[in-house]
Amino acid sequence: MRLALDAMxxxxxxxxxxxxxxxxxxxxxxxxxxxxxxxxxxxxxxGSAGLPNNVRVHAAADVIGMEDNAGAAIxxxxxxxxxxxxxxxxxxxxxxxxSAGHSGAxxxxxxxxxxxxxxxxxxxxxxxxxxxxxxxxxxxxxxLLIDAxxxxxxxxxxxxxxxxxxxxxxxxxxxxxxxRVGILSNGEExxxxxxxxxxxxxxxxxSDLNFVGNVEGQDIFSGKxxxxxxxxxxxxxxxxxxxxxxxxxxxxxxxxxxxxxxxQKLAAWLLKPIFRGVRDRIDYAEYGGAPVLGVPKVxxxxxxxxxxxxxxxALRAAMQTVDAGLIEELERSFQxxxxxxxxxxPPRAEEQAQSV
Amino acid sequence: MRLALDAMxxxxxxxxxxxxxxxxxxxxxxxxxxxxxxxxxxxxxxGSAGLPNNVRVHAAADVIGMEDNAGAAIxxxxxxxxxxxxxxxxxxxxxxxxSAGHSGAxxxxxxxxxxxxxxxxxxxxxxxxxxxxxxxxxxxxxxLLIDAxxxxxxxxxxxxxxxxxxxxxxxxxxxxxxxRVGILSNGEExxxxxxxxxxxxxxxxxSDLNFVGNVEGQDIFSGKxxxxxxxxxxxxxxxxxxxxxxxxxxxxxxxxxxxxxxxQKLAAWLLKPIFRGVRDRIDYAEYGGAPVLGVPKVxxxxxxxxxxxxxxxALRAAMQTVDAGLIEELERSFQxxxxxxxxxxPPRAEEQAQSV
Numbered sequence: 001m002r003l004a005l006d007a008m009x010x011x012x013x014x015x016x017x018x019x020x021x022x023x024x025x026x027x028x029x030x031x032x033x034x035x036x037x038x039x040x041x042x043x044x045x046x047g048s049a050g051l052p053n054n055v056r057v058h059a060a061a062d063v064i065g066m067e068d069n070a071g072a073a074i075x076x077x078x079x080x081x082x083x084x085x086x087x088x089x090x091x092x093x094x095x096x097x098x099s100a101g102h103s104g105a106x107x108x109x110x111x112x113x114x115x116x117x118x119x120x121x122x123x124x125x126x127x128x129x130x131x132x133x134x135x136x137x138x139x140x141x142x143x144l145l146i147d148a149x150x151x152x153x154x155x156x157x158x159x160x161x162x163x164x165x166x167x168x169x170x171x172x173x174x175x176x177x178x179x180r181v182g183i184l185s186n187g188e189e190x191x192x193x194x195x196x197x198x199x200x201x202x203x204x205x206x207s208d209l210n211f212v213g214n215v216e217g218q219d220i221f222s223g224k225x226x227x228x229x230x231x232x233x234x235x236x237x238x239x240x241x242x243x244x245x246x247x248x249x250x251x252x253x254x255x256x257x258x259x260x261x262x263x264q265k266l267a268a269w270l271l272k273p274i275f276r277g278v279r280d281r282i283d284y285a286e287y288g289g290a291p292v293l294g295v296p297k298v299x300x301x302x303x304x305x306x307x308x309x310x311x312x313x314a315l316r317a318a319m320q321t322v323d324a325g326l327i328e329e330l331e332r333s334f335q336x337x338x339x340x341x342x343x344x345x346p347p348r349a350e351e352q353a354q355s356v
Numbered sequence: 357m358r359l360a361l362d363a364m365x366x367x368x369x370x371x372x373x374x375x376x377x378x379x380x381x382x383x384x385x386x387x388x389x390x391x392x393x394x395x396x397x398x399x400x401x402x403g404s405a406g407l408p409n410n411v412r413v414h415a416a417a418d419v420i421g422m423e424d425n426a427g428a429a430i431x432x433x434x435x436x437x438x439x440x441x442x443x444x445x446x447x448x449x450x451x452x453x454x455s456a457g458h459s460g461a462x463x464x465x466x467x468x469x470x471x472x473x474x475x476x477x478x479x480x481x482x483x484x485x486x487x488x489x490x491x492x493x494x495x496x497x498x499x500l501l502i503d504a505x506x507x508x509x510x511x512x513x514x515x516x517x518x519x520x521x522x523x524x525x526x527x528x529x530x531x532x533x534x535x536r537v538g539i540l541s542n543g544e545e546x547x548x549x550x551x552x553x554x555x556x557x558x559x560x561x562x563s564d565l566n567f568v569g570n571v572e573g574q575d576i577f578s579g580k581x582x583x584x585x586x587x588x589x590x591x592x593x594x595x596x597x598x599x600x601x602x603x604x605x606x607x608x609x610x611x612x613x614x615x616x617x618x619x620q621k622l623a624a625w626l627l628k629p630i631f632r633g634v635r636d637r638i639d640y641a642e643y644g645g646a647p648v649l650g651v652p653k654v655x656x657x658x659x660x661x662x663x664x665x666x667x668x669x670a671l672r673a674a675m676q677t678v679d680a681g682l683i684e685e686l687e688r689s690f691q692x693x694x695x696x697x698x699x700x701x702p703p704r705a706e707e708q709a710q711s712v
Contacts, residue, residue, distance in 0.1 A: 222600065232542070250605065270620055
C-alpha cells in the first residue's frame with residue numbers, strides 16, 4: 001500500500017512528518033510512504049542517512065497555510081502539498097492521504113477533489129476518545145465522536161448519516177459487529193435535547209443501527225457506547241473540553257507533587273509508569289488522528305501539534321483503515337440504510353471533481 | 357439571615373439535607389436554616405439529639421419527584437417542600453432557597469413564584485468550574501459556566517443577558533472587578549461558531565462588559581476567562597463531559613495503582629494528600645451548587661447526588677451570595693446595560709406570581 005503524507009502540514013513540519021514517515025517505514029517495510037512537499041526541505045530533515053527504499057519524495061512547491069481560506073486554497077493552489085496528496089489518491093497513485101495541516105483544507109480537499117459517497121450530504125470528522133473498560137477483543141475501549149468539527153450547523157439527516165458512517169468505521173476498524181450508537185444530549189430521556197437531536201432521535205429510532213438513544217457527556221468515557229453522534233460545533237467543544245479537563249487534572253497532580261516533600265517526589269517517581277500509562281491512554285498522539293468519513297477514499301487528519309510519534313500513528317491508522325476495507329463497508333452501510341435514511345443525493349463526486 | 361432548605365430534595369433526602377443543615381448551623385450560629393419538608397422524617401434524621409436553636413422545621417406534606425413535570429408540579433403541588441421554600445422567600449420569611457432536588461422544578465419555582473428581574477428574558481443556571489492558577493486575591497481560579505442547562509434553545513439576546521448575569525455574579529461573589537467574559541465556540545476567530553454565537557459576539561462587542569471574544573473548550577480550565585457564556589444544551593454537555601473526563605483520568609490512575617506492586621501502593625499512599633487536594637479542587641461538592649441567575653432572590657440548586665458536605669457548601673454559597681448583595685448587583689448591571697442589551701421586557705414578576 002502507498003500512503004501520501006503531506007510533508008508540509010502541521011506546526012512541526014517538515015520535521016515531524018518526515019521523521020514520522022521514517023518511523024513508520026521501519027515498522028512496516030511492506031508499505032510505502034510518499035512524502036509530498038518541498039524536496040530540499042524534506043531531504044534536509046532526512047539528513048545524510050537519506051531515505052529508505054520505501055519512502056519516496058513527490059515534489060510540490062506550494063503550501064497551504066493556516067491563514068488560507070480552505071476551499072480557495074484547495075481550488076487554486078494546485079501545487080500545494082495537500083492538494084497534490086489528494087490528486088495522488090484520486091488518480092489511484094496512492095491509497096490514503098494523511099496530513100497534520102489545516103483541517104478545513106483537509107475537508108475541502110476531500111470534498112472537492114474526491115467528492116462524496118452516495119448517500120452522504122456532508123462528510124464529517126470522526127475522532128476516537130478514550131473510554132473505560134475493554135471490548136470483546138480485550139482491547140481498551142474507545143468511543144468515536146462524530147462530527148468532531150467539520151459541519152458546524154447540522155440538519156437531522158446529517159446526524160443520521162454521521163451515525164451510519166460512525167458505525168461503519170467502528171465496525172471495520174475495531175471489529176465491533178453492532179456498534180452501539182448514541183445521540184449526545186442534555187439528558188437520556190427521549191424528549192430531551194434540541195429540535196435537532198429530537199429529529200435525529202426519530203430517524204435513528206427507525207434505523208437498522210444499534211441505536212441506544214440519547215447519551216450524556218460522561219457516557220463518552222464510560223464505555224457505554226461505541227459511537228456518539230453530534231453536530232460539529234458541539235463535537236469540537238466536547239473534544240477541547242475533555243482535553244482541557246484531563247490536562248487540568250494532570251497539571252494539578254503535577255503541581256501538587258512539585259510542591260510536595262522529597263518523599264512525595266520519590267513516590268511520584270515510583271508511580272511514573274502508571275502516570276505514563278494514563279498519559280498514553282488519553283494522549284491524542286496515540287490515537288492516530290481523525291478520519292474524514294463520507295468520502296470515497298481514506299483521509300486522516302492528525303493533530304496540528306503532532307510530533308513524529310503522532311504522525312507515525314496517523315500513518316498506521318490510515319494503513320489499518322485501508323486494510324479494514326472502510327470504503328466498501330461505508331458503501332454497504334449506505335446501501336443498507338436506503339429504506340430509512342433521508343437526504344440521499346445522487347453521487348456528485350464526478351461533477352465536483354471536474355469543477356476543481 | 358434565614359435560609360430555606362428543601363429537606364426532601366436530592367437522591368439522599370432527607371438524610372443529606374438535614375445533616376448538611378446541622379453542619380452549616382454549627383459553623384454559622386448567627387444564621388438560621390429552615391428545613392422544609394415532612395416533619396417526622398426530618399426529626400427522625402435529627403435523632404434523639406434533636407435540632408439546635410438555629411435550625412427550624414417548616415412542615416410541608418408534599419414532595420416534587422424527579423418524574424414530575426416541573427411547571428405543573430410547582431403550580432399545583434402547593435404544599436410541596438420546594439414550592440413552600442419559594443413561598444417563604446417570596447414573602448420575605450427567608451432570604452434564599454436551596455435544593456438538591458429536581459433542577460427543572462427549581463427553575464420553574466424561581467420563574468413562576470419569584471418572576472424575572474427587569475431585563476431578563478430567561479433565567480439561567482451558573483456553575484463554577486475549576487480552573488488553573490489563582491486570582492488577584494490569591495484564591496484558586498474558577499470559571500463560571502452560564503447557562504449550565506436551563507435554556508436549551510437560545511437566542512443571541514439570551515446569551516448576551518447570560519453574560520450580564522454571569523459578570524454580576526462573579527463581580528459580587530468573587531470580588532473580581534471586571535470579569536473577563538468569553539463566548540464558547542469552536543475557534544477563537546470572530547467568524548467562528550454558529551449563527552447564534554456570531555450574533556451574540558456582535559452584541560457583546562458593543563457592550564460595557566469585559567468581553568474577550570470567543571473561547572474554546574480548554575479555556576474553561578486555563579484561567580483565561582472568568583465567565584464562559586453558552587446555550588443550555590452545550591453548557592450541560594460541557595459540564596457532564598468535563599466531569600466524565602476528569603473522573604476517567606482519576607479512575608485510570610486508580611486502576612493502575614490497584615494493578616501495581618506493593619511499592620507502588622505505598623507510593624500512592626504517600627501521595628494521598630495530593631490526590632485529595634486535586635479531588636477537592638474538581639469536586640462539585642466543594643463548589644456549593646449552581647445559582648439560578650436572573651430572578652429577584654437568591655436560589656441555589658445543589659447536585660442531585662449531594663452528600664451532607666455538598667448540602668452544607670450549598671448553604672454556605674447561598675449565604676455568601678446574599679451577603680455579597682447579588683440581587684442589587686444584578687439590578688445595577690441590567691440598568692447599566694440598557695443602552696446595548698436587546699430583549700428587555702417589562703417586569704413580569706407580579707403578573708406571573710399572581711397566576712401561580
